[in-house]
Every structure is written in structure tokens, then in C-alpha cells.
Amino acid sequence: MNKITLPLNTQISIIPRQLHFKQPAGTSRGIYYTRNIWYIIIKSLEDKTRTGVGECASLPDLSCDALPDYEYILGNLCRELEKKGHLNIETLQPYPSILFGLETAIRNYESGSMMWNTAFTRGETGIPINGLIWMGDYDTMLSRIEEKMAAGFRCIKLKIGAINFEEELSLLKHIRKHFSASEIEIRVDANGAFSTSDALDKLHKLAELQLHSIEQPIRAGQWKDMQHLVMETPLPIALDEELIGINTLNQKQELLDTIHPQYIILKPSLHGGIHGCTEWIKEAEKRNIGWWVTSALESNIGLNAIAQWCSTFNNPLPQGLGTGQLFTDNVSMPLSIYKDCLWYHRDLADFLVQWNDKSPVVTVKTSGSTGTPKEMVVSKIKMEHSARITCNYLGLKQGDKALLCMPVTYIAGKMMIVRALIAGLELEIRKPDGHPFSDISAPMDFAALTPMQVYNSLQIPVEAERLKQTRILIIGGGAIDQRMEQELADFPNEVYSTYGMTETLSHIALRRLNGKDASQYYIPFPSARLSLSKEGTLIIDAPLVSDELLYTNDIVELLPDGRFKVLGRKDNVINSGGIKMQIEMLEDKIRPLLITGFAITTIPDAKFGEVIVLLTETIFEEEKLALYLSGYELPKHVLCVDKIPLTQTNKIDRASCKELAMHSIS
Numbered sequence: 001m002n003k004i005t006l007p008l009n010t011q012i013s014i015i016p017r018q019l020h021f022k023q024p025a026g027t028s029r030g031i032y033y034t035r036n037i038w039y040i041i042i043k044s045l046e047d048k049t050r051t052g053v054g055e056c057a058s059l060p061d062l063s064c065d066a067l068p069d070y071e072y073i074l075g076n077l078c079r080e081l082e083k084k085g086h087l088n089i090e091t092l093q094p095y096p097s098i099l100f101g102l103e104t105a106i107r108n109y110e111s112g113s114m115m116w117n118t119a120f121t122r123g124e125t126g127i128p129i130n131g132l133i134w135m136g137d138y139d140t141m142l143s144r145i146e147e148k149m150a151a152g153f154r155c156i157k158l159k160i161g162a163i164n165f166e167e168e169l170s171l172l173k174h175i176r177k178h179f180s181a182s183e184i185e186i187r188v189d190a191n192g193a194f195s196t197s198d199a200l201d202k203l204h205k206l207a208e209l210q211l212h213s214i215e216q217p218i219r220a221g222q223w224k225d226m227q228h229l230v231m232e233t234p235l236p237i238a239l240d241e242e243l244i245g246i247n248t249l250n251q252k253q254e255l256l257d258t259i260h261p262q263y264i265i266l267k268p269s270l271h272g273g274i275h276g277c278t279e280w281i282k283e284a285e286k287r288n289i290g291w292w293v294t295s296a297l298e299s300n301i302g303l304n305a306i307a308q309w310c311s312t313f314n315n316p317l318p319q320g321l322g323t324g325q326l327f328t329d330n331v332s333m334p335l336s337i338y339k340d341c342l343w344y345h346r347d348l349a350d351f352l353v354q355w356n357d358k359s360p361v362v363t364v365k366t367s368g369s370t371g372t373p374k375e376m377v378v379s380k381i382k383m384e385h386s387a388r389i390t391c392n393y394l395g396l397k398q399g400d401k402a403l404l405c406m407p408v409t410y411i412a413g414k415m416m417i418v419r420a421l422i423a424g425l426e427l428e429i430r431k432p433d434g435h436p437f438s439d440i441s442a443p444m445d446f447a448a449l450t451p452m453q454v455y456n457s458l459q460i461p462v463e464a465e466r467l468k469q470t471r472i473l474i475i476g477g478g479a480i481d482q483r484m485e486q487e488l489a490d491f492p493n494e495v496y497s498t499y500g501m502t503e504t505l506s507h508i509a510l511r512r513l514n515g516k517d518a519s520q521y522y523i524p525f526p527s528a529r530l531s532l533s534k535e536g537t538l539i540i541d542a543p544l545v546s547d548e549l550l551y552t553n554d555i556v557e558l559l560p561d562g563r564f565k566v567l568g569r570k571d572n573v574i575n576s577g578g579i580k581m582q583i584e585m586l587e588d589k590i591r592p593l594l595i596t597g598f599a600i601t602t603i604p605d606a607k608f609g610e611v612i613v614l615l616t617e618t619i620f621e622e623e624k625l626a627l628y629l630s631g632y633e634l635p636k637h638v639l640c641v642d643k644i645p646l647t648q649t650n651k652i653d654r655a656s657c658k659e660l661a662m663h664s665i666s
Contacts, residue, residue, distance in 0.1 A: 003086045003087060003088045004081075004087055004089070004092070004099075004102055004103050005085060005106070006081050006082065006085050006086065006106065007044075007109055008085075009044060009045045010043060010044055010045060010109070011042075011043055012041065012081065012105075013043065014039070014040060014041075014074060014075060014078060015038065015039040015041060016039075016071065017036075017038075017039065018034050018036050018037075019034065019035045019037060019327040019328075019329055019330065020034055020327060020329055021034065021035065021326055022325075022327065022328050025134060025297070025326065030061070035057065035297055035299075036057065037057035037298075037299055037302075038071065039053055039054070039055060039101075040053065040054040040056060040102060041053055041105070042105050042106060042108075042109045044109075048358060049357045049359075050109070051108075052105045052106060052108035052109025052110070053108055053301055054100070054102060054103070054105025054108065054301070054302075054305065055100075055101050055269075055298055055299060055301040055305070056097050056100070056101030056102075056269075057097055057101075057269060057297075057299075057302070058097045058269070059296055059297065062270070063244065063269070063270055064244050064247075064270075065094060065095040073095065073098070074095075074098055077091075077095070077098060078102075081102065087102075089275055092273075093247040093248065093276070096247070096268070096269060096270055096271060096272045097270070097273075099272065099273035099275065099276070100273035100305075101269075101302075103273050103274050103275065104302075104309075107274075107305070112353070113349040113350065113352070114308075114346075114349070115305060115308045116308045116309060118308070118311040118312055119311070120307070120308070120311035120344050121308055121311060121344050121346065122346055123343070126338060126341025126342055127307060127310060127311055127319055127321060127341060128155070128316070128318040128319065128341055129155075129319050129320065129337070129340060129342050130153070130156055130157045130185075130318045130320055130322065130340075131148035131149075131151070131153035131155070131156040131157070132156075132157050132159075132320065132322055133145055133148065133157065133158045133159065138167050138170070138171065141158070142171060142174065145158070145171065145174075145175060147441065150441055151340075151439075151441045152439060153184075153340045154183070154185060154318075154340050155184070155185040155186075155212070155318040155340065156184065156185075156186055157186075157187040157189060157320065158171070158172070158186065158187070158188050158189070159189045160188050160189065160190055160193065161190045161191055161193025161194070165202060169206075169209075172186065172188075172206070172209045172211070173209065176209050176210065180210075181210035185212045185318070186209070186210075186211045186212060187238075188206065188211060188213075188214050188215070189214070189215035190214055190215065190217045191216055191240075191241070192216050192217070192218055192241060193217075195218070196222065196225045199229055200233070202217070203229070203234060204234055206235055207233075207234035207235040211235055212236070213237065213238045213262065214236070214238065215238045215239075215240045215265060216238070216240045216241050217229060217237060219241075220242045220244065221242075223258050226239075226242065227258055227259045227260075230261050230262070236262035238261060238262065238263035238265050239255075239261045239264045239265065240264075240267075242259070242261075243255070243264060243265075243270070243271050246271075247272055247276065249283075252279060252280060252283050256283055256284065256287055256289060260289070261289060263289065263290040263292070264284050264290075265291070265320070266291060266293050266294070267293075267294055267295065267296040268293075268309070274309055277293070290317065292318070292319050292320065293306060293310045293319050293320065294319065294320025295320060295321055295323045297323060298323070299324075299327060300332070300335060301331050303323065303335065304324075304334075304344075306321065307319075307321050307335065307342055307344065319342075322337055324337075324342075325426070328398075328399060329424075332417075332420070332421060332427075333349075333352075334346070334347075334348035334429075335429075336427075336430070338430065338439065339439055343429075343431075345408070345429055347407070347409060347413075348417065348429065350408075351408050351414060351417060355380065355418075360379060360380055361377045361379055362377070362378060362414070363378075364376050364411045364414060364502060365502075366410075366501075376503070378502075382544065382546070383414070383415065383418050384422055385505075385527075385544040386415060386504075386505040386544070386545045387422040387423070388422055389527060389544065390415075390419060391419055391423040391425075393510070393525065394446070394472050394474075396419070396423050396425060396445070396446055397423065397424070398423060398424030399424065399426060400423070400425050400445035400471075401425070401426050401428055401442065401443075401444050401445045402419065402420055402426065402428065402444065402445065402446040402447065403427075403430065403440070403444045403446070403447035403448075403470070404416045404417065404420075404429045404430065405429075405430040405431075405433075405453065406432055406448060407432045409648070410502070411505060411506055412448060412476065412506060415505060416448055425446065428444065434452060434453060434650075435456050435460070435463060436453055436457070437463040437467055438460075443466070443470065443471070444466075444469070444470045445470070445472065446470070446471065446472045446473075446474075447470045447474075448473075448475075448476065448498075449474075449475055450475070450478060450651075451475055451477070451478045451479065451480050452478070454473075454475055454484060454488075455484060458484070458487060467491075468491050469493070470493055471493055471494065472493065473493060473494065473495045474495075474496045474497075475496065475497050475498065476497070476498035476499075476506075477650065477651055478651050478652075479566075479584055479588075480497050480513070482588060482591070483591060483592065485513055489513065489514050489518060490514065491514050494514075494515070495512070495513040495514045496510040496511060496512055496513060497510070497511040498510055498511075499511070499522045499566065501550075501552070503550050504540060504542060504545055504546060504550065505546075508524055508528040508540060508542050508545065509523060509524040509525065509528065510522065510523060511523070520565050521563035521564060522564050524562050524564075525542075527542060527544045527545075528541070529541040529562075530558060530562055531558070532556070532558050533551060535555075535570060537551065537552055537553055537554055537555055537570055538552045538555075538556045538558070538564065539552070554566055554568075554569055555567045555568050555569065555570055555573075567582060567584075567585070568583065568584040569582075569583075569584070571654075572584060572654070574586075574602055574610060575609055575610065576605075576608045576610055576611055576612060576632070577607070577608040577632070579632050581632075583600050586600050586629065586633055587599070587600050589628045589629055590628045592628070593620065593625070593627075593628055594616055597616065597618055597644055598614065598616040598617065598644065599614075599644050599652045599657050600612060600613070600614055600615075600635070601615065601654065601657040601658045601660075602661075603637075603658070603661050603662050603665055605636075611635075611637070612636055612637075613635055613636065613637045613661040613665065614635040614638045614639070615639050615641050615644060615657055615660065616639070616640055616641070617640070617641060617644060619640055622638055637661070637665055639661060639664050641660065644657070
């Protein structure tokens with residue numbers, strides 16, 4: 001492909017933005033505090049909801065297109081592309097960051113959020129990445145190294161050349177003292193800091209520490225000196241800045257044939273966009289030269305495009321794609337770092353597309369705990385109202401770290417994303433599982449968990465400690481048993497039980513579980529008004545989140561001031577021989593005996609109408625049930641099962657439990 005082609009019936013707009021680094025970013029070109037970028041937006045003239053986004057940004061004093069009139073050049077090229085419908089690659093070669101922005105915006109427009117269909121973009125596997133250690137003083141760099149190692153990185157990259165070389169050697173020796181080369185791979189980036197006279201001596205000293213490689217040991221442009229260094233080096237050399245401005249195929253071939261480095265490092269916005277970097281890879285592989293891809297301080301828009309493209313190659317080396325969380329005002333993207341891999345979250349990507357389109361509604365699934373899951377269409381405006389109510393009530397603010405570990409298919413996961421978008425929270429994303437704190441290294445400000453996730457975390461001391469360090473914890477999606485509540489009562493943070501459902505767009509009431517405000521009663525948000533039906537079930541009037549009155553199946557005790565206590569569900573009332581009992585209350589009574597992995601259900605009975613059945617995953621002495629239950633509460637049948645049926649949101653699947661009991665006892 002020698003040209004890029006604009007899709008038919010589209011137009012291009014340019015949006016400039018200035019991003020702010022969370023902390024000063026020390027580089028070989030100085031310290032960055034802000035980053036100027038331009039977003040390229042391609043829009044359909046026929047379907048206003050269809051767009052493609054790309055990122056254009058050059059690095060001052062480094063990029064070959066870091067020009068004073070960059071924005072003017074960008075505007076002219078975009079107008080020319082609109083007028084002609086295409087641009088030759090040769091026209092764009094002097095401006096690699098503009099080429100990168102345009103080609104990825106077009107790709108995004110044509111292919112959607114999954115720009116390339118790979119195991120990575122399907123969410124099946126992550127891309128191994130290195131942990132980047134920024135330049136700084138000795139103590140700062142040492143602290144950052146220890147953080148990366150504690151987070152599970154097996155490859156770290158240190159920028160060197162900013163402080164005394166002997167101090168940098170000391171840092172590297174500190175790592176090797178605790179981690180062998182088989183445990184931690186170390187790359188260093190000199191950014192051309194060594195002189196031609198002392199470079200080889202320094203490379204010999206570094207090689208003693210069993211490093212993987214060194215990037216750009218001497219200043220770019222000294223081909224003969226670099227050629228000599230590559231031939232003599234005891235440490236593999238990777239070229240980085242050397243590739244900048246080498247735009248034509250002939251130039252690339254000449255450089256690789258002259259220097260023949262062990263590795264090259266590719267940054268699409270510096271080295272010719274996706275087209276140019278693909279060309280570099282082909283030429284490098286012809287010469288058995290290794291390569292990996294890194295970002296160049298892009299926002300998440302650019303990083304997402306680079307990561308998706310990178311995932312099309314079968315390259316086992318750790319890539320340099322861990323820079324997406326650098327900015328306080330980044331754009332939300334379905335990317336997260338889990339241990340030493342970058343992950344793409346397909347469900348989150350789909351939701352962000354749905355959230356940002358022109359439709360006023362989104363589709364969510366109900367949990368299906370009392371029947372078949374169903375889909376609901378809900379208002380985006382009302383989701384925003386719900387998010388603001390929660391964030392304001394809990395005092396959540398921009399920059400707070402929030403943990404997303406719920407399925408995005410359901411309202412709990414979607415509302416965590418909306419809260420992050422509305423309040424500017426930083427989402428730490430984890431695949432939904434029973435141990436969300438297994439690899440969390442930094443304390444969270446906010447997390448929403450199910451009782452099962454809390455129970456699992458409490459069983460493992462390190463996870464329990466991380467749970468305690470979460471400033472605000474809300475627990476929903478199921479009942480909290482007395483034993484768990486007692487354990488949480490001594491936590492030093494804020495812990496709440498939530499009351500809500502899909503129809504209320506998450507919760508409309510909170511109950512404090514610890515501290516001086518701990519209570520058995522839920523306090524509704526001021527915008528929700530509550531009443532009781534004739535059957536004692538709760539009626540919710542919450543106009544900010546629902547246009548209609550909501551008639552629940554929850555039997556509650558409602559106090560005059562609006563506080564309420566949940567006693568159970570109407571559809572979980574057992575009527576056996578005229579005696580009525582609540583399933584939840586019976587389960588609470590026997591929880592000290594069985595703790596977990598059990599459920600109570602019923603089956604029809606000719607004499608009593610229905611009788612109680614206990615399903616359990618645990619073998620126990622059935623005689624002990626009499627210590628916890630009265631005679632009429634005792635189950636008629638006890639069934640030991642492999643697994644208690646659960647919904648996808650980890651609630652007891654009551655309908656499946658009843659079906660299992662009826663099938664087993666028929």
C-alpha cells in the first residue's frame with residue numbers, strides 16, 4: 001500500500017488537547033510536565049454515530065516532525081486528504097506522527113473498536129510488557145524498581161545516563177543481588193548518553209550484570225562508531241533514536257546493513273507510523289535482527305492502536321507498552337496492566353462504544369438470581385444521575401483509584417465505568433473472579449465487590465490486608481452473613497452494604513457495616529422515597545433513576561424516617577404445613593455450621609404443600625442441624641452436590657437449585 005485512502009462520505013476534524021503528567025517524566029530530552037496532542041476524528045456524513053479516532057503528537061527535540069508549525073501542517077494535510085480522497089505515503093513520510101494518526105483513525109473508522117482481530121483484542125491473552133523506570137535520583141529510582149518487582153514484572157527497563165554512572169551501576173547491582181537473570185530481565189536505555197570514547201568500557205561493566213540489552217548507547221547519527229561498537233560489544237545493542245528520520249526503504253536497508261544491531265526498537269509515531277514500522281520489521285527479520293515495539297508517551301488512544309497492531313505479530317519479547325496511565329486527564333480505553341501483561345477488555349470496549357454513540361439508552365442484563373436473565377434498556381442520563389449520587393455521597397473525586405472487578409455485562413460493572421467517567425476516577429481493571437485483590441499492589445480508594453469476593457479475600461491474609469486498605473468498600477449482589485459482618489466491623493476503612501437492583505441502576509440505599517455508624521438498617525439516598533405494599537414488600541419511588549414506581553419482592557421493616565431492614569424476599573417464603581419461614585433467615589441460622597457452599601430450597605409435597613431441602617457441597621453430621629434449627633425448620637432432605645448453582649454474578653441461582661432438588665428427589 002503506497003497511499004492512505006479516506007473512506008467515502010466522511011470528513012476530518014482536529015481536536016487539540018494538552019495532557020498533564022501525573023508526575024514529572026524525566027527523559028533524555030529533559031523533564032516533561034505536559035504533552036500536546038491532536039486527535040484526528042473521522043466522521044461519516046451519512047451516519048453521525050460512526051467515527052474513527054487517531055492520535056497525532058510529536059516529541060519535542062526528538063521527533064523528526066517536531067516542528068513549530070506542526071498544527072498548521074496537520075491541518076493542511078487533512079484538508080488535502082479530504083479534497084483528494086487519498087494521500088501518497090511519500091507525502092507523509094516526513095511526518096511519521098501524522099501518518100500514524102491518520103492511518104489508525106481510518107482503521108478505527110473501518111474496523112470499529114477491534115481494529116485488528118487477534119487473541120489480544122478478543123481478551124483471550126495479554127501482551128507481555130516491560131516495567132519502565134523513569135530517570136530520577138538514586139532513592140526515587142530504587143523505590144520505583146521495587147514497586148515494579150513487587151507488582152510482578154519479570155522484565156524492567158531503566159533509563160540511565162541522568163545520574164552518576166557508578167550510582168546507576170549500584171542500582172543494577174542491587175537488583176541482581178536479589179533477583180537473578182532468570183528471574184528478572186533488565187534492559188537499560190542510555191538515550192545516547194555515553195561518549196564514543198568511554199562507551200565500550202561502560203558496556204563491559206554493564207555486561208557483568210547479565211543485562212538483556214542496552215538502547216542507543218551513543219548519540220544517533222554516528223554510524224561508523226555505532227558499527228564498531230556493535231561489533232565489539234559484550235552486551236546486545238538496540239537502536240532507537242538512530243531510526244528517527246530514516247523514512248525510505250533504501251535508507252532503512254542501508255542503516256541495517258551498515259550497523260547491523262542486535263535489536264531495533266519501534267515507535268510508530270516516531271518511526272514511520274504503522275506502515276513504516278511494518279517495513280522496518282520485514283527488513284530486520286530478513287537480517288535476523290530482533291525487534292520490539294514501544295509507545296512514545298501517547299495517550300490511551302495512541303497506545304490502544306499500537307497495542308492492537310503489535311498483537312498481530314508473534315513476538316515473545318516483552319514490549320514497551322506500559323505508558324497508558326501517565327496522565328491525569330487521559331482518555332478512557334479498555335486497557336489495563338495485570339502483573340507483567342497489557343490486557344484489552346473486549347466487553348469494556350463494547351460498552352464504551354455504546355456509551356459514546358448518539359443513542360440515549362444502553363442495554364444491560366439482569367442477574368437472573370430468581371429466574372431467567374433478561375435484557376433491559378436503560379437511560380444513559382439516569383445512569384449518570386445514579387453515578388453522581390453515589391460519588392457525591394461517598395466523596396469520590398477526580399484521580400481516586402477505583403477497582404473494576406465486576407462483569408461489564410451487568411449493571412454493577414457498567415455503573416463502575418460510568419462513575420469513573422463522571423467523577424474522573426482511575427479504573428484499575430481486573431477480570432471478574434473470586435480473588436480481585438490477589439495482585440493489587442497499590443491501595444484503592446474505591447471498590448465494589450460481591451459477598452463471595454469479600455469472603456474469598458478474607459481467607460488470605462495479604463488479600464484481607466488489601467481489602468482493609470481500600471478507603472471505601474461497597475458490597476452488593478447478595479446477603480452478607482453475620483460472621484462476615486462481624487469480621488468487617490473492625491475494619492479501619494468505610495464499608496457499606498448496598499441495596500439495589502438492575503432497575504434502580506445499582507443501589508439506592510447504603511448500610512454502614514463498621515464504625516460508629518454501623519447499623520442493621522439501610523439509609524436511602526435523599527432522592528429515593530420508600531413505602532410498603534399491602535404484603536409488606538418495598539415500593540421504591542426514585543425518579544432520578546427510574547421513571548416508574550418499582551414494586552419489589554423484598555419484605556422489609558420500614559421505619560418512619562425512611563430507614564429499612566431487609567427480612568427476605570416474598571418469593572423466598574416457605575409455607576410448609578401452614579408455617580411460613582424465610583429462606584434467607586434459615587440460611588443465616590445454619591451458616592456457622594456450613595459457612596459456605598450451601599443453599600436452601602423446597603420441593604412440592606402432597607401433605608405439607610412444600611418441604612425444605614438443603615443442598616450442600618460439604619459432608620457434615622446432619623444431627624448437628626438440630627442445634628441451629630427448630631423442629632419445623634429442619635430440612636426434610638439433605639442433598640450433597642458437587643456445586644451450588646450460581647448466576648454469572650455469583651448469586652445463588654434459586655430457580656436452578658429448586659430444579660436440581662426436584663430432579664434428585666423425584
